[in-house]
Amino acid sequence: MKRVYIAMGSNLSAPEEQLHNAVQALAQLPNTTLAGVSAFYQSDSLLPGQPRYTNAVAALDSTLAPIELLDALQAIENDQGRERLERWGPRTLDLDILLFGDWLIDEPRLKVPHYQMHLRAFVLYPLAELAPASLQLADGRTLSDLLAACPFVGLERLTPAESHQ
Numbered sequence: 001m002k003r004v005y006i007a008m009g010s011n012l013s014a015p016e017e018q019l020h021n022a023v024q025a026l027a028q029l030p031n032t033t034l035a036g037v038s039a040f041y042q043s044d045s046l047l048p049g050q051p052r053y054t055n056a057v058a059a060l061d062s063t064l065a066p067i068e069l070l071d072a073l074q075a076i077e078n079d080q081g082r083e084r085l086e087r088w089g090p091r092t093l094d095l096d097i098l099l100f101g102d103w104l105i106d107e108p109r110l111k112v113p114h115y116q117m118h119l120r121a122f123v124l125y126p127l128a129e130l131a132p133a134s135l136q137l138a139d140g141r142t143l144s145d146l147l148a149a150c151p152f153v154g155l156e157r158l159t160p161a162e163s164h165q
């Protein structure tokens, strides 16, 4: 069994509801238990001209293989109306595998750890609600190192009432 962290993001069609629905779907994955969900956070898109995003992180314990999990996540994205019109385009739901235990995965469809997680406050701060600060990436950096290099700027942490949790 592996502890897996999933980044969730949405900036279309009621983002908070999209994330709630995604959490329900993650909880129903085969051979998997949902171990935790962070608060929801809002932030501007990294690309100008898109609606603001709502992001969160979920922790799973799973015996699925990485590609099986990726297929399941893409099925959830598709169920929630994801249309792949343009790379980096606005989306109803984005589910990314951040970490898969301590595995390094470098396949055409899947690179883990997620290649930009260390740059993204909207990933690191919710992750820090679920994972220990001592969590180590393959290059030896810890989550606390990454947080120290990535200021909490432009992030708005929603209260449970605001995110309707």
Ligand code: ROI
Residues within 6 Å of the ligand: 008, 009, 010, 043, 044, 045, 046, 047, 053, 055, 088, 089, 094, 122
């Ligand atoms: N910006 C924010 N704030 N959150 C995201 O999830 C996100 N995802 C993206 C791009 C367009 C890079 N910007 C984002 O894919």
